[in-house]
């Protein structure tokens with residue numbers, strides 16, 4: 144792809160008054176964490192269109208699915224058929240991808256399927272996978288970052304009535320949380336400016352929004368809450384922890400539940416990753432507990448094969464900045480005891496003998512982002528294998544910036560990480576579809592492709608990198 148072309152497209156739409164940064168006022172206390180509307184998937188119409196929303200009391204001109212920020216949460220039962228019509232009322236092409244759902248080729252939102260303004264696209268697929276949290280967003284060629292940034296993203300909750308879990312908090316204490324960083328331009332738009340360092344590190348907004356609200360305060364009881372979190376940001380990685388008298392346990396990752404609750408002090412959440420968390424506030428009566436992102440530093444990286452690059456600060460952008468995301472204001476009501484928790488994990492089989500192995504090197508050099516030296520070509524078949532295949536894939540980051548690596552049409556198990564942080568973390572257990580590969584890291588995963596033949600994608604989910612071409616086609620032949 145042509146970088147100058149891309150810069151022109153992105154820069155032309157950026158805010159004229161970018162540098163005069165505007166801070167959102169804090170929302171009124173006690174309003175709580177907004178929850179997106181919940182809708183079913185049979186006969187659903189999703190209208191992508193420009194529209195007004197209010198963010199932290201400020202009117203914002205956004206692009207929205209069904210006029211909501213975040214978009215409506217789709218709720219689907221395992222085995223249910225989804226019939227969804229996408230209406231494109233945007234001024235440019237778009238197509239929707241269901242991130243984390245294993246669906247047929249025609250429903251996967253490959254950029255070659257994008258529809259023109261005024262057109263519609265009909266999705267028809269059956270969801271057959273364990274309970275978990277997926278999400279949906281545009282996957283338009285070179286425009287994914289911009290369209291997501293303007294507001295087009297929502298959650299998909301997959302429920303499995305057959306799964307045996309117990310002890311989880313009731314619905315009124317289950318919260319969905321989409322974390323996105325944004326900057327409000329002086330013209331009242333969501334500014335997305337990719338000049339300078341953003342072309343390497345990615346886009347960083349100056350305010351972190353929780354379901355479209357800047358650090359909302361949620362009224363809570365001294366009880367255990369279930370918090371199902373998506374990092375819907377373009378580039379920012381969060382290191383989530385609690386400030387105050389609360390504790391965290393991980394009960395699920397991208398593709399469903401883990402085998403038992405995992406106590407953690409903090410967890411990393413890269414763009415497009417999801418976590419299912421239990422937040423224990425039973426010891427916090429009368430106090431405020433803050434979900435925050437903690438400071439972190441990145442491994443040094445290699446700065447390219449010829450030792451080039453402009454130093455870690457340039458490459459870091461605002462990655463690793465600390466800040467609040469949302470608050471729980473815990474009341475003084477009677478403590479609600481927390482029962483023991485049983486989870487419905489899905490066993491992960493070991494790699495079969497003789498499984499194919501593939502290696503993918505993610506390189507960022509001089510503002511070019513490639514995989515195995517290649518930038519995305521819509522029609523090239525880069526990986527050819529078979530639907531249902533099980534393979535071992537290795538992701539190598541040989542550059543100075545992080546890459547959250549995402550594979551369509553499959554789930555995978557993270558097996559090893561060498562270099563960089565040097566370990567597979569407890570919150571990377573279970574079935575995943577996105578894994579964070581920091582500079583100098585080498586991560587191996589066991590890939591289990593779904594049953595659908597067709598053309599799918601492997602890409603970096605830093606949306607700036609993805610739009611600049613860090614993406615390959617994966618062709619699955621019929622088994």
Ligand SMILES: [Cu+2]
Pocket residue numbers: 512545546547603604605608609613
């Ligand atoms: Cu990347």
